[in-house]
Amino acid sequence: MPDIELQCSAYRVRFTPTNDPETTVELLPLGALCDSQPEKSGQYATQADNTIGAAWQRHHSRGNASLILRADAYRWTPSHYHAQKLREEMEFYMWEHPEGVLDYATAFDENMHPIFTKKLHATLADFRALLLTDDTSPWPNAQGVHFVFSFQISPIE
Amino acid sequence: MKADSELKVKLVAEYDGTGAEQAAQQAEETAETISQSNAKIEESAQRAAQATADLTKQLKEQKQAARETAEAQESAGNTAADAMAKTKAGAEGAGAAVGALPGMFSAAGKAAKIFQTAAGWFFGWLALANQVIELFKKIYEWWNKKPDEEAAKKRAELLKAQRDEAEKLKTALDNLDRERNDAALAVARLRNEQAITAEYERRAELAERAATAEDRAQMLRDERAGNLQDAARRKLDIMRLTGAITEEQHKEAIYQLEKTAEANAVQTARSDAAQDYGSAYRNKKAAADELQTARRAVRDSEARLGDFSSIESYDTQAGFVKEADGQYYNARGKRNEAAAAFQRKLKNYWQSMTGAHVLPREFSEIDWNSEDLSGQLAAALDALDKRMQDPMRSPGKMPTRRMSRLRELVALMSGEEGIMADARGNKQRAQLPLDMLAKRLNAAGYDVSTPEKLRAAVQSEITNLGTRRTHETEAETAFATATTKLNDAASNFATTMAQTGEIVTARAYKDADHADEMSHYAAQREEEAKAAQRERSLNADLERQQQAADIATQKAATLKQEADTKLRRISERDVSGYRNQNAATLRRDAAANLLTLAQGDKAMLRLIMRMTDPNRDPETDPVEMTDKQRRRYGTAVQLAGRGSTAAEREEIRETARAMLAAMKAETQAANAAAQVSGTQTMLDMHQREQTAAQYSATQMAAPAAADAASGKLPPAVQSIINGLKADTQRANAEASASAQALNAAAGCIEEQATVIAGLNAQIRQFVQRLANTERLVKNQTALT
Numbered sequence A: 001m002p003d004i005e006l007q008c009s010a011y012r013v014r015f016t017p018t019n020d021p022e023t024t025v026e027l028l029p030l031g032a033l034c035d036s037q038p039e040k041s042g043q044y045a046t047q048a049d050n051t052i053g054a055a056w057q058r059h060h061s062r063g064n065a066s067l068i069l070r071a072d073a074y075r076w077t078p079s080h081y082h083a084q085k086l087r088e089e090m091e092f093y094m095w096e097h098p099e100g101v102l103d104y105a106t107a108f109d110e111n112m113h114p115i116f117t118k119k120l121h122a123t124l125a126d127f128r129a130l131l132l133t134d135d136t137s138p139w140p141n142a143q144g145v146h147f148v149f150s151f152q153i154s155p156i157e
Numbered sequence B: 001m002k003a004d005s006e007l008k009v010k011l012v013a014e015y016d017g018t019g020a021e022q023a024a025q026q027a028e029e030t031a032e033t034i035s036q037s038n039a040k041i042e043e044s045a046q047r048a049a050q051a052t053a054d055l056t057k058q059l060k061e062q063k064q065a066a067r068e069t070a071e072a073q074e075s076a077g078n079t080a081a082d083a084m085a086k087t088k089a090g091a092e093g094a095g096a097a098v099g100a101l102p103g104m105f106s107a108a109g110k111a112a113k114i115f116q117t118a119a120g121w122f123f124g125w126l127a128l129a130n131q132v133i134e135l136f137k138k139i140y141e142w143w144n145k146k147p148d149e150e151a152a153k154k155r156a157e158l159l160k161a162q163r164d165e166a167e168k169l170k171t172a173l174d175n176l177d178r179e180r181n182d183a184a185l186a187v188a189r190l191r192n193e194q195a196i197t198a199e200y201e202r203r204a205e206l207a208e209r210a211a212t213a214e215d216r217a218q219m220l221r222d223e224r225a226g227n228l229q230d231a232a233r234r235k236l237d238i239m240r241l242t243g244a245i246t247e248e249q250h251k252e253a254i255y256q257l258e259k260t261a262e263a264n265a266v267q268t269a270r271s272d273a274a275q276d277y278g279s280a281y282r283n284k285k286a287a288a289d290e291l292q293t294a295r296r297a298v299r300d301s302e303a304r305l306g307d308f309s310s311i312e313s314y315d316t317q318a319g320f321v322k323e324a325d326g327q328y329y330n331a332r333g334k335r336n337e338a339a340a341a342f343q344r345k346l347k348n349y350w351q352s353m354t355g356a357h358v359l360p361r362e363f364s365e366i367d368w369n370s371e372d373l374s375g376q377l378a379a380a381l382d383a384l385d386k387r388m389q390d391p392m393r394s395p396g397k398m399p400t401r402r403m404s405r406l407r408e409l410v411a412l413m414s415g416e417e418g419i420m421a422d423a424r425g426n427k428q429r430a431q432l433p434l435d436m437l438a439k440r441l442n443a444a445g446y447d448v449s450t451p452e453k454l455r456a457a458v459q460s461e462i463t464n465l466g467t468r469r470t471h472e473t474e475a476e477t478a479f480a481t482a483t484t485k486l487n488d489a490a491s492n493f494a495t496t497m498a499q500t501g502e503i504v505t506a507r508a509y510k511d512a513d514h515a516d517e518m519s520h521y522a523a524q525r526e527e528e529a530k531a532a533q534r535e536r537s538l539n540a541d542l543e544r545q546q547q548a549a550d551i552a553t554q555k556a557a558t559l560k561q562e563a564d565t566k567l568r569r570i571s572e573r574d575v576s577g578y579r580n581q582n583a584a585t586l587r588r589d590a591a592a593n594l595l596t597l598a599q600g601d602k603a604m605l606r607l608i609m610r611m612t613d614p615n616r617d618p619e620t621d622p623v624e625m626t627d628k629q630r631r632r633y634g635t636a637v638q639l640a641g642r643g644s645t646a647a648e649r650e651e652i653r654e655t656a657r658a659m660l661a662a663m664k665a666e667t668q669a670a671n672a673a674a675q676v677s678g679t680q681t682m683l684d685m686h687q688r689e690q691t692a693a694q695y696s697a698t699q700m701a702a703p704a705a706a707d708a709a710s711g712k713l714p715p716a717v718q719s720i721i722n723g724l725k726a727d728t729q730r731a732n733a734e735a736s737a738s739a740q741a742l743n744a745a746a747g748c749i750e751e752q753a754t755v756i757a758g759l760n761a762q763i764r765q766f767v768q769r770l771a772n773t774e775r776l777v778k779n780q781t782a783l784t
Helices: A055-060 A082-096 B002-014 B019-101 B111-144 B148-225 B228-241 B247-305 B311-318 B334-355 B373-389 B400-417 B427-443 B452-572 B581-598 B600-612 B627-642 B646-697 B702-709 B715-783
Strands: A009-018 A025-028 A039-042 A068-077 A099-108 A114-131 A144-155
Touching: A009 A068, A009 B373, A025 A068, A068 A114, A068 B311, A068 B427, A082 A144, B019 B148, B111 B715, B148 B715, B228 B247, B228 B715, B247 B452, B311 B452, B334 B400, B373 B400, B427 B452, B452 B581, B581 B600, B581 B627, B581 B646, B600 B627, B600 B646, B627 B646
Parallel strands: none
Antiparallel strands: A009 A025, A009 A099, A039 A068, A068 A144, A099 A114, A114 A144
């Protein structure tokens, strides 16, 4: 058992890649075990010097005015092979689809409907899929993957 | 000795703060590491050997290449020299032709000569041209022998590559060197660590052995010298050193030895004093007896001799006279002379008294040699007196006064001479002492049958008396001495008794002290027994608790396994049959996640059981989570509970119950383990206390403590440090020797590099010379 404080995710994060809008991956299911709830870090403001086109820059510098959304999720698999398979699939998927739209939802009501949703433009910043071991698995058996992903998010124009 | 060694080992371990077990483990690890290091070193050596062999091979190849280069250079040089020689010959021919030019115009008519000369000139130049052409051909040929040059270049490159390779090899050797040094240092360090214990034990053993041997030798010397007390003491010391007896036994034996020796000394002193006293007393008594005997003998002798205290008086009385010749003669023997002398004296007296020249006729009838001279003299005197008293004889009448005077005279004379003693009727008086003397002497065993023998007896008795008197004096002296000695001995005896009495009293106190000391040992033994008992009980507790803990752990593991299985069953639940698969999946995952999160959270598990209790009425018995619980479990509870079936809830409930049971069992196992750990701690503490007690009980404790107080290191630790220093120095020396060897190897490589550089220089020179030759040929050509 890991010596960390696990939580049940109160968020749901889905990813729809730009280059393949038909597929959607639920990166963080609602209620999934995670080390921490998704968190955003980074810079809200952009460069605001008195330069020409500052207003334009402010509006168009999504690369600069970006936040990093970090989230993680423990995914249980029926067996170790499934865990390996899931990891490979996810890695290749994220490698092939590094940019897309995040469907960010939380504040689920009693009917399990999120009363807060947000679509964000996202560029993959970091992605790790760690096979669980006896030391890191929260479940009785070391079967599963711990996904840790970071997206550079910016508003959709 | 073993106990001491162990103790010392323990001490060292104590000082290091590690246990003997750890030390043993370390030693094992050290041995293993050393073997690994040795293997590594061996491997390194093999690699170094391989590298050296490769290097040698390459050096050979380089030498071969150099030889080939030199041969090529030589052949090229030969070619150049040949070309030069030919060029020179051509030039000489041309010179001869030019030298002939002036002679051509010396005589106008000598056309034939001119023609000849011209022909010679022509042919001379022709020959020169031929030579030049040949030279060019040679040069062309040589120039076209590019492959040779390329080969040389290739060789140069090869040499360069080889040099690089050599550099690489040198680097590799350096690395190997460093590796080997590291390994050697590691080995040295490990060996040092190993050597600490071994060296310490060896030194201790040597010291002990030396001490034992010395003691043993001293013991034998003492035994040989009869110094049994010291020998016994040595023997006990040796027995203590070799561990044959305990310290207590040693102390007790030494004490008993001392006590016995002291008791023996006291006994001996008293006995000696008493014996001295007794013998002095006996001596005095003997001296007294002797004195008494001597005195009695003297008294007897004196009584026996009576008035005859000297032989002269005896002789006087017994008629013996000492003549001029120094010999004694008795009266009878000298009767004639004595009688004649008496006659003369009597005649003289008579003449002086009466004026008559002859003695009266009464005396003419006397036989002067008669035995009865005295009687005859008395009869003559009586007859003379009678005649003188005769009234008829007037003129010749002798007055009575004169007669008595004569009588007196005769008596006197006879008394003086000793022959007339009994002449006057005093025979009895004179004879009695001699008779008595003879009788006494005869009673004393003397032979007194003849006067001579009587005299000899008297003489002998007188001599004896003198001897006896001397003896008496001696006896008196001896008695006085014996008395003094007896006084001394008595005083000595009293002193000895007093002194030994003090010793005995002191010994009584010592006995008490010794008993106290020994009681300390007894108390110590008792303590040890108690400690052993405590250790046994602790061990038993430990074993029992360990068993209980094992059982509890096993039970907990089983229950945990069950709970895990249940949890897993939830996680693996197949939701394909559900109407709303997504919701079912969500519920399944949420339930699994909820239970996963709630693992170890007893309150939450109980809460979950309450939540999933089918008998609970949510209206009357609502379940409320705390904020914390809601933060942590709210989502999962919400997800798992919404739309869940009774079976799902029951499953969750069962799992939660199993988890609670597992937790309980785990808690019990943990408690049991804690108990085991506590008992183990107590046992450890107990053992440490025992070790500390042992430590403080040893003699080493005091100096060690003193050293610790003064900031000095204990000698054992100091010796270990010294050993370490020595070992480090040795390791450094070995390392420097290895470095030297490797430096030598590097020197070889340097030499090889120098050789290569020399070859390169030669090649450069060769190329330079080729270039020079080329330039020369070009110049020549231009000149031509």
